[in-house]
Amino acid sequence: MTQSLSSLCWPVARLGEALQQLAHHSGMPGRNVPKLPVPEASLQGGEQPIGPWIESAATFLGFEAEPVGTRYAELHALLHRAGPALVQLPSDAEPRVLVLLGERRGRLRLLGPDSKVESITWSALHDALCEDIEAPVRPSVETLLEQAQVPARRRDHVRTLILGERLGTLWLDVGWLLRLPPGRAFRTQLAHAHVHRRLAMLLAAHTTQYALGLVSWWLIGKGLLLGQVDRGWLLAWAMLLLSQVPVQMLAQALSAKLSIEAGGLLKQRLLTGALRMDVEQVRGQGAGQLLGRVLEADAFEALALNGGIAGMLALLELLFAVGVLAVGVGAVPALLLLGWTALTLYGGWRCIRARQRWNDSRVGMTNDLIERMVGHRTRLAQESRERWHDGEDHALEQYQRVSEHLDRREVLLTGLMPRGWLLLGLMGLALTLALRGASPVTLAIGVGGVLLAYRAFSRLVMGLSALAESGSAWKQIAGLFHAASRTEDAAVPVFVRNSRPAEGNTLALNPRRGDDVLLEAQHLVFRYPERSTPALDGCDLRIHRGEHVLLEGRSGGGKSTLGALLAGLRQPQSGLLLLRGLDRRTLGPDRWREGVVAAPQFHENHVFSGTLAFNLLMSRAWPPKPEDLELAAAVCEELGLGDLLARMPAGLMQIVGETGWQLSHGERSRLFIARALIQQADLLVLDESFAALDPETLRRCYQCVAARVPSLLVIAHP
Numbered sequence: 001m002t003q004s005l006s007s008l009c010w011p012v013a014r015l016g017e018a019l020q021q022l023a024h025h026s027g028m029p030g031r032n033v034p035k036l037p038v039p040e041a042s043l044q045g046g047e048q049p050i051g052p053w054i055e056s057a058a059t060f061l062g063f064e065a066e067p068v069g070t071r072y073a074e075l076h077a078l079l080h081r082a083g084p085a086l087v088q089l090p091s092d093a094e095p096r097v098l099v100l101l102g103e104r105r106g107r108l109r110l111l112g113p114d115s116k117v118e119s120i121t122w123s124a125l126h127d128a129l130c131e132d133i134e135a136p137v138r139p140s141v142e143t144l145l146e147q148a149q150v151p152a153r154r155r156d157h158v159r160t161l162i163l164g165e166r167l168g169t170l171w172l173d174v175g176w177l178l179r180l181p182p183g184r185a186f187r188t189q190l191a192h193a194h195v196h197r198r199l200a201m202l203l204a205a206h207t208t209q210y211a212l213g214l215v216s217w218w219l220i221g222k223g224l225l226l227g228q229v230d231r232g233w234l235l236a237w238a239m240l241l242l243s244q245v246p247v248q249m250l251a252q253a254l255s256a257k258l259s260i261e262a263g264g265l266l267k268q269r270l271l272t273g274a275l276r277m278d279v280e281q282v283r284g285q286g287a288g289q290l291l292g293r294v295l296e297a298d299a300f301e302a303l304a305l306n307g308g309i310a311g312m313l314a315l316l317e318l319l320f321a322v323g324v325l326a327v328g329v330g331a332v333p334a335l336l337l338l339g340w341t342a343l344t345l346y347g348g349w350r351c352i353r354a355r356q357r358w359n360d361s362r363v364g365m366t367n368d369l370i371e372r373m374v375g376h377r378t379r380l381a382q383e384s385r386e387r388w389h390d391g392e393d394h395a396l397e398q399y400q401r402v403s404e405h406l407d408r409r410e411v412l413l414t415g416l417m418p419r420g421w422l423l424l425g426l427m428g429l430a431l432t433l434a435l436r437g438a439s440p441v442t443l444a445i446g447v448g449g450v451l452l453a454y455r456a457f458s459r460l461v462m463g464l465s466a467l468a469e470s471g472s473a474w475k476q477i478a479g480l481f482h483a484a485s486r487t488e489d490a491a492v493p494v495f496v497r498n499s500r501p502a503e504g505n506t507l508a509l510n511p512r513r514g515d516d517v518l519l520e521a522q523h524l525v526f527r528y529p530e531r532s533t534p535a536l537d538g539c540d541l542r543i544h545r546g547e548h549v550l551l552e553g554r555s556g557g558g559k560s561t562l563g564a565l566l567a568g569l570r571q572p573q574s575g576l577l578l579l580r581g582l583d584r585r586t587l588g589p590d591r592w593r594e595g596v597v598a599a600p601q602f603h604e605n606h607v608f609s610g611t612l613a614f615n616l617l618m619s620r621a622w623p624p625k626p627e628d629l630e631l632a633a634a635v636c637e638e639l640g641l642g643d644l645l646a647r648m649p650a651g652l653m654q655i656v657g658e659t660g661w662q663l664s665h666g667e668r669s670r671l672f673i674a675r676a677l678i679q680q681a682d683l684l685v686l687d688e689s690f691a692a693l694d695p696e697t698l699r700r701c702y703q704c705v706a707a708r709v710p711s712l713l714v715i716a717h718p
């Protein structure tokens, strides 16, 4: 590694500062913390990886640090688009970290520990990252270059190609990309992606285009009317027309880029929202509503962006038309145009409302239909044939009524408003010219202004129609959009050390020691929304390391609710809940999940349409490592699913779920137990997980669970 690159490495003790400076230079607003201590254990290097600290520190500061790696062959491409990022160079001693701001003019910009920005070639960083993996093959490559007598000037290029061929598939951990969390305020995201700047450039490009168009027509019109058209005038006119071409191309490129960027941010946000939605909210919705949301998300993106841009440009064009009429003809036609614009906007607003009502009715019908399809088998068995179509006519009538209302509004908007203006504008023009006397120039300008506005109105109503459609789509996805900003508590960054008990302890049943409290709940209170009485009121519980607890109680007594609170799936309204003496806010959601895992009750647990391995290894990185697959197979075997695996043609890779192999009730229960066991938490909460098992299988499963988890809470009926 070159000396200059060494001097740009940040000492590990100052990594917190490096993160904050990187965020500051990249224009990412975040929490300002004077000192973020890095644990001692990492300072010497080797003993603990710095990744978990960097990731939790970034979350604490309000960013996201995503670990990133690549194959050797793709390193070049990654480095070009990596900034802002922390890059970790290979080292046996203290970790060496570079702060990469990004690329400018083919060179990479690095922020040094002295706060100075240096630029280096990408190959310098490439060499520093790859020197360890290249070292073993370099001598043979050099020999090959000698033997092939590759000329000196081509050696670097040929060497790169040969190394690429030989090492191309090797994996390299590069570092961490820093970015704003998708749940940050959307305007912050837009500002960070420079969408505002692009929008301003788009407006400027269109303004220039309109201005060039107007000047060119003014030039030729004036020349013709005054009889001055000669080669010079025509040349000037042609030059003006020609100069519109690049401006128009620029505007189109900007518009496309704007759509892609804003659309990408929106998709990211909706996806985050989908994963952060409140459990109760999701449970309260049918499959139809959820499906509707997914479909509407696409519609919203296309319509809102296209409609918004088209509407904005149409308004810009209308402003030009107002200017032309005011300056060229007089105040009356300009005021008429302003009034008609306001009326059109009002019509657009009414249209948006009408479409929302229509959409509500349509979505209602779709939900109903999907609900009937999903519950078809139940209806066949439980409902008499005569009642199958109850209420359908009423829903259809209602739908027809709102559809007709919407049609009327849309015809008024798209049909009447542009043509109405043509009539009104020409009448206003005629009146003004009749009162003030007409000159050919004024007449030409007036007609030009009216036609310009007519074209703008045609665009405006199209934009408003698209916005109306996007408005009703928005109603469906607003919940998802807002759910993205639900924040999980960011933990104080400390190193995560998986504190599993020593192997001997895991098998020992109930080695209770008074001071070894794993989980403690004091006076927990939890009330479901809109319920007057709490499901849990003043609940106390203490589970020691190694303890196996059986929780029994009457149906509806709050056992599952308690299980969900302990696993962090729900938050108590009051009371204290501590895991190894720390609350959830301090530990953060990830570390809490590492401590306590629940297998929820049957109806709350889901088999995803995918491979059995995916369903088992949901807590692990995907694709799975060979040892993960071995663990999954071993747990299945211990839970008595070995026969099932042997019967499945694709074994662990068998597709299960709604559209695949239909697992029996007992098999599903054991899949849910296995999924929870594989997470290897300190405490496992099993909510009626044994209920569907025969006594022999139950005994076998309990033995497996008891051997694999340190502490256990089993919820069951007496």
Ligand SMILES: Nc1ncnc2c1ncn2[C@@H]1O[C@H](COP(=O)(O)OP(=O)(O)OP(=O)(O)O)[C@@H](O)[C@H]1O
Binding pocket: 280, 528, 529, 531, 535, 553, 554, 555, 556, 557, 558, 559, 560, 561, 562
């Ligand atoms: N989402 C919800 N909204 C409102 N009330 C709820 C909700 N979920 C559960 N409840 C109510 O809270 C109470 C406790 O429910 P919980 O599922 O915790 O009981 P349980 O002891 O596990 O019952 P069971 O043994 O029948 O499974 C019940 O009265 C239940 O109807």
